[in-house]
Amino acid sequence: MTRIGLLLAALCISTPAFGQNCGGSFPSFVNALKSEALSKGYSSKMVNAFFANAQQDPAVIKADRAQGFFQRPFLDFSSRLISKHRIDHGAKNLQKYATVFDRIEREYGISRGVLTAFWAFETDFGAFQGDFNTLNALLTLSHDCRRPDLFRPQVFAALELYKRGDFDPMTTTGAWAGEIGMVQMLPGDILESGIDGDGSGHVTLKTSAADALMTGAHMLSRMGWRTGEPWLHEIIVPQDLDWSQTGLDQTKSVAAWKRLGVTARTGALGPNTLDASVLLPQGRKGPAFLAYPNFHIYFEWNKSFVYVTTAAYFATRLEGAPPYAAGNPDPALSGDEMKQLQTKLTQLGYDVGAIDGVLGAKTRSAVQAVQIKLGLPADAWPTQSLLDQL
Numbered sequence: 001m002t003r004i005g006l007l008l009a010a011l012c013i014s015t016p017a018f019g020q021n022c023g024g025s026f027p028s029f030v031n032a033l034k035s036e037a038l039s040k041g042y043s044s045k046m047v048n049a050f051f052a053n054a055q056q057d058p059a060v061i062k063a064d065r066a067q068g069f070f071q072r073p074f075l076d077f078s079s080r081l082i083s084k085h086r087i088d089h090g091a092k093n094l095q096k097y098a099t100v101f102d103r104i105e106r107e108y109g110i111s112r113g114v115l116t117a118f119w120a121f122e123t124d125f126g127a128f129q130g131d132f133n134t135l136n137a138l139l140t141l142s143h144d145c146r147r148p149d150l151f152r153p154q155v156f157a158a159l160e161l162y163k164r165g166d167f168d169p170m171t172t173t174g175a176w177a178g179e180i181g182m183v184q185m186l187p188g189d190i191l192e193s194g195i196d197g198d199g200s201g202h203v204t205l206k207t208s209a210a211d212a213l214m215t216g217a218h219m220l221s222r223m224g225w226r227t228g229e230p231w232l233h234e235i236i237v238p239q240d241l242d243w244s245q246t247g248l249d250q251t252k253s254v255a256a257w258k259r260l261g262v263t264a265r266t267g268a269l270g271p272n273t274l275d276a277s278v279l280l281p282q283g284r285k286g287p288a289f290l291a292y293p294n295f296h297i298y299f300e301w302n303k304s305f306v307y308v309t310t311a312a313y314f315a316t317r318l319e320g321a322p323p324y325a326a327g328n329p330d331p332a333l334s335g336d337e338m339k340q341l342q343t344k345l346t347q348l349g350y351d352v353g354a355i356d357g358v359l360g361a362k363t364r365s366a367v368q369a370v371q372i373k374l375g376l377p378a379d380a381w382p383t384q385s386l387l388d389q390l
Contacts (some may be wrong), residue, residue, distance in 0.1 A: 022148035025255065029143050030054045037159055050162050050169050060132060060140040063176040064311075071357050073332040074281035078310040078324075082317065086120040090318045093125055093209075100197065100210050104217040109227025113318035114220070115213050117311045118183050118301070126182040129206060130175040134158065134167075138178040138187075154178055157187035166190070166202055174206075181205025182212035185219070193219035223300040229274065231294035232312040234265040234324055237278060244378035246278040248291060248361065248370060257290065264290075266322055273354075281309050283381025286329035289313070305360055330383045338363075341382050344390040345370065 001021065010028040013023030022029075030051055032232065035048045072080070094112055096100065101112035123129045135158055161167035167187065174180040180190065182205055194203035195218050204214045205296040238261035245252070245260075250262075255272035263269075270292055279289040289309075298308040313324065333341060335357035342355040342363055350366035359382065374389060 005310055021152070022143055022145040025141055026056050027142055030139065033139075033142075033155060039158065040156065042163070043127065046163060047159075048187060050159055052142065053136075053170060054139055055133075055136050056143065057132065057136045057140045060137045060176045061144060064141065064144070064146070071335045071338070071359075073307065073329075073359075074306050074309055075286065075329070076332075077273065077306045078313060081121055081310055082314050086124070086314075087317065089125055090116050090120055093119070094318065096206050097209055104213060105178060108217045108221040108225070109226055110217045110220055111231075111315070111317035111319065114231065115216050116318050117211075117315040117378055118216060119213070120314070121307075121311055122179075122184040123182050126206075126209065126212075129173070129181065129184075130179070131173050132176045133170075134172045134174045134178055134187075135169040137174070141178065151178065154187050157191050160191055161187055164291050166194075166204070181215075183216040185215065189219055190215065193222055217286070220297060220301070223297050225297050226294055227368045229294050230292050231298070232279075232292065232309075232316055233267070233269055233290045234313075234316070234321065235278070235290045236263050236286075237261070237267070237288045239284075241278075241284075243280075243284055244368065245371050246280050246284075246378075247364065247380050248277050248279060248296070249365060251275045251277050254290070265325065279309070280379050280381065281306070282327075282329035282332070283383075284377055284379040286327045286381070287324040300319075303360075304358075305364070330381065330385075333382055333384065333387065335383070337387060338382070341367075341387050344387070348390070 003032045005282065034047050034051055037050075038044060042338070046383060094116055101115070104110055104115065105112065119125055135155070135238070138151055138154050138158060140182050142155055158167050158169070162169060175184055179186055186206060190203060190205065193215050195211065195214035196203050197214035198208050200208065203215060204213050205215060236268065241260060253272060254269050254274050254276050257276060257278065258269070258272070274292055276290045276292050279291040281289075283289060295312055298312055302308055302311070317323070338357040338359060339355050342352045342357070344351050345366045346355065350369060351362055352366050353360060353362040363382075364380040367386070368378045370390070371378040371380070371386065376386065
C-alpha cells in the first residue's frame with residue numbers, strides 16, 4: 001500500500017447503527033451505507049446517484065493481500081525506488097515548479113525535497129496514479145473485515161467530495177487502497193487538507209501539480225511538521241558507540257550525540273539543542289543517519305519503516321546530499337526466517353506485533369532487547385546468528 005492516511009476526527013468510525021460494520025451480503029452492506037448517508041443529511045437523489053454503480057472489486061482484495069515489497073531491507077528497497085529517472089526528473093520538477101515550492105516553504109516551512117520525494121515514489125510524478133475505481137475500492141475494503149474502521153469513513157468523505165463537485169463515483173480512479181492523485185491521498189485527507197493551488201476553484205489532485213503539492217504540504221503541516229527543521233542527516237558513528245542507545249525510541253540532543261563522537265558525513269548537523277535519534281536501518285555495519293523530530297511525521301504518511309526511511313533519505317538526495325555509504329551489513333533474513341524470528345521472540349514474551357515477516361518498529365525493539373539480554377551488539381538488526389541462538 002502506498003499511503004494509509006490520517007483517521008479523521010471529524011468522521012465517525014464507531015460501529016454504525018444502520019447495519020453490519022463489515023462483511024455479510026455486499027448489497028445489504030451498501031444499503032446500510034446508503035441509509036447512514038441519508039441520516040447524515042444527504043438527499044436521496046444524491047445518495048442513489050453516488051452508489052448507483054457500487055461493486056465489489058476482487059482485484060482490490062488481491063492487492064491488499066499481496067504486499068511483499070515492504071519486506072525488503074533498506075539497501076535493496078532504496079536502490080529499487082531511487083532510480084536515475086527519479087533523480088533526473090526530480091531535479092527537473094524542482095525547477096519547473098519552483099514558484100509552487102517557494103510558496104510551500106513560505107507558508108508551511110516544508111522543504112521542497114520532501115514533497116518531491118513523495119511525488120516520485122507515489123506516482124512517478126503523476127505518470128502512474130492507478131486505475132482502480134476509487135469508490136469501489138473503498139467499498140470493497142470497507143466491506144472486508146480487516147480494517148473497516150479505516151476505510152468506511154472514507155466512503156462518506158468521498159460522498160462529501162461528490163457533493164462539492166470534486167469526485168465522480170463513475171470516473172474517479174486511483175490506487176487500490178482508495179488514494180487519489182499525484183501524491184496519493186484518501187478522500188478524507190483531501191477534505192481536511194485540500195488546497196486549490198492553481199486558483200481553478202477546485203482541488204484536482206489528479207491533474208494539477210500545484211494542487212497536489214500544496215495539499216500534501218498542508219497535510220504534513222497538519223500532521224505536525226516543524227517549520228524549517230531538518231528531518232534526516234547521514235552520519236559517521238564511532239565503532240565503540242553503545243549500540244543500545246540507537247533506535248528511534250532513543251533520543252539525545254545533537255550536542256550530546258556529538259560528544260559521543262557522532263559526526264556528519266557531509267555538511268553540518270542540525271542545531272545542538274534539537275533532539276535526534278541514531279538510525280541504523282541495517283545495523284551498525286550499514287548506513288547510519290541522525291533522525292530529527294520531523295522524521296517521525298513521515299510515519300503519519302506511511303507506516304512502513306523501510307518506505308519512510310527511503311523517502312526521507314531521497315528527499316535529502318534531491319537537495320544535494322550524496323549517495324549513502326552502504327557499508328557491509330550482515331545479510332538480511334528472508335521473509336520466512338523473519339517470521340521464525342518473530343515467533344521465537346513472541347514465545348519469549350516480546351511484543352513484535354503481527355508475525356508478518358516485516359522488520360517493523362516493534363520487531364526492531366524486540367530484537368534490540370534480546371540482543372542486550374544475550375550480550376550482543378544491540379543495533380536492532382536481526383541476523384542468522386541471532387536466529388540460531390534463539
